[in-house]
Each structure stands twice: as C-alpha cells, then as structure tokens.
Amino acid sequence: MADITLTIDGKQVTVPQGSTVLEAAQKADIFIPTFCHDPELSRYGACRMCVVEIPGMRNLPASCVTEARDGMEVYTESPAVIEARKTILELLLANHPLDCLTCPKNGDCRLQDYCYYYGVGDTPFEGEHHEYEVEEENPFIVRDMNKCILCGKCVRACAEIQGRGVIDFAYRGVNTKVATIMDVPLSESECLFCGNCVAVCPVGALQEKGLRSQARTWEVEKVKTTCSYCGCGCNFDLNVKDNKVVGVTSCDGDVNGRALCVKGRFGYGFIHHPDRLTKPLIKKDGEFVEAEWDEALSLVAGKMGETKKEYGADSLSVLSSARCTNEENYLLQKFTRAVLGTNNIDHCARL
Amino acid sequence: MTNSIEEISKADYILAIGTNTTESHPIIGLEVKKAIRNGTGLAVADPRKTEVASMAHRHMQLKSGSDIALLNGLAHVIIEEGLYAKEFVEERTEDFEAFKETVSKYTPECVEEITGVPVDILKEVARNYAQAKNAPILYTMGITQHICGTHNVLAVANLSMLCGHIGKESSGVNPLRGQNNVQGACDMGALPNVFTAYQKVGMENVQAKYANAWNVDALPDKVGINIGQMMERAGSNVKAMYIMGENPVLSDPDSNHVAHALESLDFLVVQDIFLTETARLADVVLPATSFAEKDGTFTNTERRVQRVRKAIDPVGNAMPDWEIICNLSSVMGYPMNYSSAKDIFDEISTVTPSYAGMSYERLDNGGLQWPCPTEDHPGTPYLHKDKFARGLGKFSAVDYVPPAEQPDAEYPMILSTGRRHFHYHTGTMTRRTGTLDKYYNEESLEINEIDAQKLGINNGDKVKVTSRRGSVEVKACVGDTVPEGMVFTSFHFSEVAINKVTNSQVDPVSNIPEFKVCAVRVEKYSAKNVS
Amino acid sequence: MSNVTLTIDGIKVAVPRGTTVLDAATKAGIFIPTLCHDPNLEKYGACRICVVEIKGMRNLPASCCTDAAEGMEVYTKSEAVIEARKTILELLLANHPRDCLTCEKNGNCRLQDYCFYYGVKESSFNGIRKNHPIDDSNPYIIRDHNKCILCGRCIRTCAQVKERSIIDFAYRGFNTKVATAMDMPLAESECVYCGRCVAVCPVGALMFKPLKGKGRAFEIEKRPVTCTFCENGCTFDLNVKDGKVIGVTPREPGEGRPLCLKGRLGLELKYCDEPPKPMLKKNGEFVQVPWAEALEIKDLINKIIELD
C-alpha cells in the first residue's frame, strides 16, 4: 500500500494510505483526546473530542474519522481546537454528577483527565440531571447511567467483541440512554457478564462491582498473568492491594486482547475464601489435626518409603494436575520417576 | 490444536463437532462469532441446541454417540462426488484405499438412519467443507468422552486429510482443551508412558538421557498405569497414592467406585487449596497455593506457553506446589534445590525439544507456541506444514459402534454431561467466588418439553435421575435445548454429583470415560421414591 | 518507664505509660483516621475525626489527646464512632466546594479518602459555601481557603521554625480562617516560601503553583532526595511523571528542618528536566532573577571563573 506524508503540528509523519489523522498523530506521538474512539471497535466519530484544525476544511473535523491525505496540514492544539474541546467538556459536565469525591472511577476516568488538563471545572450550561437508579442487583457489574457520556463503546464492545448485542441506545434526545432490550436489568437480559463493556467504558458509568468497592484506582498494583480456568489461556491483570487480590482488569492479552469471560474477570474470589487450606492436615483417629510442614512432610516421606520397601515402587501411584503449572507437572513426574521409581503417573486430562 | 485460536476467524468454513464452544471456551467462541460476522460458514454437529449450534448455518442434531457414522458419511459424500484433495492424499498420506472401502458403506441414507441427520444436510455440509479454501475442525469432549473416543478422533483426522484441510493456516484439527493446563501436563510427561514432549518410556536412549539429566543410575522403564487402572487396583496392587490438585471423586465417572477405591488405600496424600471431596479421604492434606501466589507457566490449547506471575504471598502457611515437591523430595533423600520456578523451566527447556528455545526472558515478551526448538525460533502457529510428525498421514478406517449403554425399558433415556458458562470443573473454585456462585447457584437438568409432559414434570420441579450405578436429585429445566429422549446436566455441583450416575466404561486406548452417554431413568421426585 | 496494657478492638497492646490511644492503636496495626494530628507537631485535638469509644467514659474522646491507661477497653469501629466520623465529614462537606474533578489534590486528599472510606457522598447539612478569593499572589504557593478544613497544621509547622509564624487563625466562628498578619496576601507577608505548610495540608487548600495543571497524585511518582546546601540535610521529593522530573516538593517538615526556598530551587535546577525560572521578591515585587543570584552563589561562580 502506498504511503502518504502529512504535517501535524509542524511534524512530518508518513503513514500508509487509508490511515486516519488520529492514527497519524498517534504515530507521531502527538496526543489527541478521545472518548468514543477505540482501535478495536468500529469507527463512530460521535464525541467530537478529537477534533483538529485542517486549513482548507470548513469546521473542525473529527480526527478519528478523517482520512489523512498527502500534504495535509493539521493542527491539534490551535486555540479553536482547544475552545471546541472545552465546550464539549462543558456540555458533558452539564448533566454529569459531580461525584468524583467518592466515585470509584476517580483517578482512571477520561472525563476527569480531560477536564483537569483543559482546566474545565465548571459549566456555563444548565443541563438536565438524570435521576436514574444505579443498577446493582447482579454480583458482577454496577451500572450508573447518570455518569454515562453516551460514547457508545459498551454498545460496540458487546456487539463486536462479545458478539452479543445485549445493550443499545434507547429513547431519544436528552433521554437517550444505553439500555438492554425493554430496559430490563442486565440479570434479566441475555448478558453473560463478560464485563467487556466495563473494560472499555471511559468513565464511571460501568464498574466492576467487587474491585471498585474495595480499592481506589491508584491503590492497586497490577500483575499480568494467565487465567487458571479454561484452556483458552487468556491474559489479564490481577489487581493487588495490601497483598490481596481485589480484582481483575483487562490487559492486552496474546490470545484474548481485552476480552475475558465472566469466570476470568469475576471468578477470583476463591483466592481469599475462608475455606482455603492454610496448614498441613494429618488425619488422626479419623479427624484432621493441623500440623507443621516438617511433621507432615516426614510422615509422607516415611510412609511412601515404607510402602515402596514392602510392596515395591509400583505399589505407589501419583496423580498430577492439569490445573498446576508446567514446572509443577514436570517436577512431579521427575519425582515419581527418579525418586519413587515408578512410571505410575497420570492426570485427569480427559475431563 | 494444530491451528492457532486467531486463525479461526480467518477460515472460510468451520466444522464444529461436539463442542459447546461459546460456553466452554468463551474466548474461542468469540473467534467463531467473529468468523461468522466475516462471512465464514459454520456447521455444528451436536445433539443439543447450544448457543453455537443456534448460530450455525447448519446444525446437525445427531444422536449421541453416532459421530463416526456422521464423519464417515461426510467422507463418503466427498469421495463419491470427487471433491477430495487428490494431490494431497497422494503425496502426503497412506492407507487411503482401505479407508475409502470402509466409508463406502456409509451412504447418506444409512447415515441418516444411524444419526438422524437428514441426507440433504449431510451432503450440503460435506460439499461446503470440502470446497472451502481453508476449514478448521473444532471438537472437544463431545468427541472424546465416548467408549469409541479414539476412533472418533481418527475419523475427524481422516476427514481433514481427505480434503487437505490440515497443515495450513486456518485449516486443521483442533481439540479444544477443557482445563487451563491439560496441554502442559501432557507436554511435561505427567503420563504413564512418556517423558516430556512425548518421549517414550522404555526407549533406551530416552531412558539414558533422563537418567543422566536427573543424575540417577537408572529410571523405571516399564510403562506405568493410568488413572482408571489406579482406581481399579487401589487397595490391591496400589497401596499408596499422591494426588496433586485433582478431585477425582467428583470429576471421575461412577464416583461411588472412586471414593471406595481411595478409601481402600493404605495411604493417601492430597495436595490442594481446598478440602475437596477427595482431600477429605486423605491421610495427609498439604495446603498448596492458587495461581495468584506462584510463578510458572501454563500451556494453552493452541500450544502457547505463557507466564503465570506471583501477585501475592501465599495465604497462611500454604506453599506453591513446586516447593512442596522440592521439600518432599529432599526429605526423601533426593535434594531438589530450585530457587525459583524459573530454575525449573530452564531444566525443562534442556530436556524438552519442543520447549528448547523458550526461556522466561522470552516469555516475558509474550507467549510462544511449541514447537520452538531454538532460541531464535518464533514458535509455531500451526502444525504439520509440509510434513506430518510421522512422515505420511495415515488414514485409519474406523467403524461406528453404538455407545456402551443403550436406552432400554428400565432406563429409557440418555444422559449426557458437560460444562456451564458460569462454572468450572468440580466447582471448588467457582463456587467460592462470591460472584459466580451467587448468580448461578443451583444446577438443573435439561429435559425436552415433550418428555417432560409425558413424565408430568414442570419447569423447576425436582426430579430424580437414576442409572444402573446410582441416582441424584436435581431441578428440571424444561425446554428444547436437548432433543427428545435426552437429558443433560453438568458436573460442577457436588449436590448434584452426577458422576454417581455416569458410566465408567472407558475408551480402550485413551481410557477416557463415556461421560457423554449413559442410560437413565428420570422421574418426578416425591417422598415415595426417596428410598 | 512502666508499661500499660489496654485492649483495642479486642487486641491486647502494651505501650509505655504516656502513650496516646491513637499511637497505641497504630502500634497494634489498627487504623484511626486523623486530619489535624501530625506526629511531628504538638497535639491539637480539634478535628475529632479520631474519636473512639472507651468503656466507662462519657462521650467519645479524641484518641490523639487521650492517654492510654491500664486495662482500658477501646473500640475504634463501633457504631457510635462511625456515626460520629460520618457526621464530622458531612459537616466538613457542607461548606466544601465540589472540585475533585479538577482539584490538584485529587487522589492524595484525606477528606476525599475518608469520604470514600465511610461512604459519605452528600452532606445532610446545608452549609453556606465560603467565597474567599484564591491567593496566588506569589510564584510558589496557591492558597484556596474555600477548601481549608481548619486543621491548623500549616500554622503549627510554620511556627516550628524560629521567627517565622507567618500564619495564624483569624476571625471567629463561621468566618474563622488561616491568615497572615493583617490578612494580607502571602506575597506581602514575611513568608519565605519554604513550602512546609503545603507539605502538611491534608486537603487542597495549599498547593504548589509550579505544579499546577501538571499532574495529579496518581500520575506522579515521588523519589526522595537529600538537599546538600546546608548541614540540615532536609529531604525533598522529586516529582516524576512519564519519566520526567516535573518539580521538587518538600517532604516531612519537622523541628530542625527548615526546608528553605533556596534549597528547593537548587534541587529544581539540579534535577528538573525543565526547571522553572527562579523568582525573588525585590522591592515588594516578584521578579525573575538569574540562577546564580537565586542560589546566592554569584561570588563563588565569579571566583571559579577567575581561578580557571
């Protein structure tokens, strides 16, 4: 494909034909704010936050849907552009609750970020504040449509990533709202609680229920890992606070991108469940008694050794696990073969 | 899988057999959906009307356990109409003639008789599959969990070779693995007959290589026994057992038998994160850690090795499984002095040819698909490119055999088991999440509305399911997901320990039990039939 | 010194006699919120957010000013305590501007932290909003009295350095405010812009002007450095965002740590990627001055040039 060269804020950039101005700017490391744009979703061009100035063009075009052309001159920070962005933010604030004080998305919110950077703390517009009830009746996702900025990313994520189309825009004008069919709660809809809509929401309208009630956005450390449920092998970030896993958020996974299923995203609660075994147990007279590692390990070693001596190595057998790591499976078969002296090792692979 | 997950959405035509993809492998399900949006054709063979079946252009609602008849029938049509990849068959396969002979018996009419799939649908799917530019076959337990599971798999392979739909991008044979690291456990040699990377027990050079690597004089060279045999011989030949992170009492068929077997051992050690149904039977229980508390790697269903990273310290006095094994081994006089999971992985890559080019440094930049033989090898997205592992691809003529148990007057219905979207395996994890268990907190039995009416069962009624081995009570979910004569439930809930009912008859080669078909009687639960 | 043993939320703690209940709780790993308390400053006991319930005592005493006694039974999370804390927060919110959206302190604000923690979103009190003008009369410190919660920490830390005491409480009742002598703008006071008051303010009432609009707490990583201009060896924080040092702020003021302006400017020159131009007050006006003058090293530089 042919390349074209354009100038953005005085910088020359060469991009493949068909690239948008936004993509070209990103390539040149020039930041343009966006709300409704997402590289993985279909182009939308509705929020207009990404407007730029292009001499020769009337109005300020949205850079996310404007194709870059050879020789184009683009200004991303001109006074007209800044003015337009401020107005957009003021319009959004006109019906946005000023809730940052306790909003769970505080610190990881695009609306807040842009208001801070463009110094928009107030709005001259008298907007209609909605009084939607916050939807909290399912254990996974909280929906607060009062905070929704109608960027439509969740609608597209549900349709284009999750392939489900559970939610869509409903009603009209100031009453426009993202809703399920018949505007029922998610739990009564076809929603599978994959949370892929939550992962793309730029503000606090969609939140992970557990994570956001336990930690503020800046309090968590994120550790990238691989899911321990099915064989798809999705990557995600475990969110850790005070040595506890408080939630899961999407990262850019090799296999899954940002998509996850309900188990991967919301099924981490077992890690800190009170039923977790925390000490070795030894059965004495039919009852389990807590023991120290030394005692438990020497008991196991002793019994295994005796059995081997008395009945031969093949009287021992070992079940390894499709749940454990490669390293652990490797070690257990090494232990079975080299230490116990038998090939009696298998795992429940077939289930 | 011989292909990569991301190749699925680029296929022209997808044949999915016995896989409830969107529920059991949600992210692969998304790829299938994406494919459909891109215009890919999809044919699904499944007795149940699953979500993926409802998305398919053709749903072949075959009778449980009749897969071979269906697959041979497809091959029959393809050969008959001259649609097969003659060049590929000639150059890269052998034993075609015998195969051709066998499938010649499977005329569409006779296949319709066995499977219930109409002649014209069979023909259409056969033509579409054969004529597609690239076409992957996806399958899961619906193929393997039968007494003829191995033959089912061979029949799948035959079909793909016949059309040359293998060894190419987006064309291949793709078993989707149920658990996160089944692939890895097999790769690592947690099997009675092979060391890592399927190097055979008993081969002199292999034995010598490992004895040398592990610094021992000799290693046992007799193939070991598998899980089914372990349970059979427990108490007689097998005296002590060590179980790491598995719950066979719930997950294996005929659980009464498994529990009894484990009880009759002299000594049982279970290493797990919860006191599972299996751990309760142990003499010693060792507390292990969850994936969040340890470093390591998992190998996913497309052979991609990916890092697991420690996010938190072990809960209480629990210890990562690998450290437990190291400590135990040291107590038993064979010191294992690995200081980290990375040390172990370094050893794995020296003895495992398909992992030889991998290291934690490389894996930190993203997963690698085996084979990855050298440090500069990029990994292998799809297998069998120019050549099969064994050289020529072998056609294996296989014939349809009916399931071990057929419905009869006493047990007139067929029970099949599988997974649910909101739960996983024996539920030890998902039922302790505070989320999934809240949302989906009771298991149910899917039953066709016609059967339900006959039996006087309403939606939500409690029913009793009985087989020759045992019975469970469960809530009925009346609908049309399952066809007449069939019922379905999952094995996630210990309250509905369905494996008390299932048949422990196994495939003679793979030893996989026939979870997908057993004969049962379903009746409305009442105080009368409690006993 | 003899020890006393008390029970806090069911946990037994032994501490030296004379220890406050607050310090005893901290020792036991029990969290008690505070606004006006600062371990480096004298006790104050005004904000009352640290109240606890102590068996046998009437009312809820402030744990920062109550000495632990033998056998004491303390409850830090009882219903009455939580209720009291919520009421205090609601009272504070009643005349606090809703500015978190763009507030410089967002993400590092105790008022916000506690409101989140105790789930206080609205105030049931209808407070009159204050309407003080914002004081940004000088190049270093912005004062927004509308956000001030009157914890008095700035006053106490300023007084810790001899001859400073630039600010104090002024006026009464609802009009109480922290002010310079005669309530002049900071620029017209004797303030030396060491910034120790900014370092201790728990909310967004005092802010560093050079960092305004440059980033919020959760975007900034703080890296401590020690100043080497004088023998006091004060510690400062480099403020790092996206790999760039965008400013230097004083860290932990205390007795014997003046945290002077010269030291901070010197560190800015040394570490910042784009150090802001130094400004000094001359004839009552702030003017830009050369670095050598700001750091008072003109003589040194001249001599160095001479010698070389």
Ligand code: SF4
């Ligand atoms: S959604 Fe963003 S802007 Fe709105 S209240 Fe929450 S943090 Fe503030």
Ligand code: SF4
């Ligand atoms: S959770 Fe998933 S299925 Fe439900 S609305 Fe969001 S994207 Fe759609």
Ligand code: SF4
């Ligand atoms: S809920 Fe979030 S993602 Fe969806 S339209 Fe509203 S702001 Fe956008």
Ligand code: SF4
């Ligand atoms: S001082 Fe704190 S509570 Fe007040 S506006 Fe700023 S961040 Fe919000």
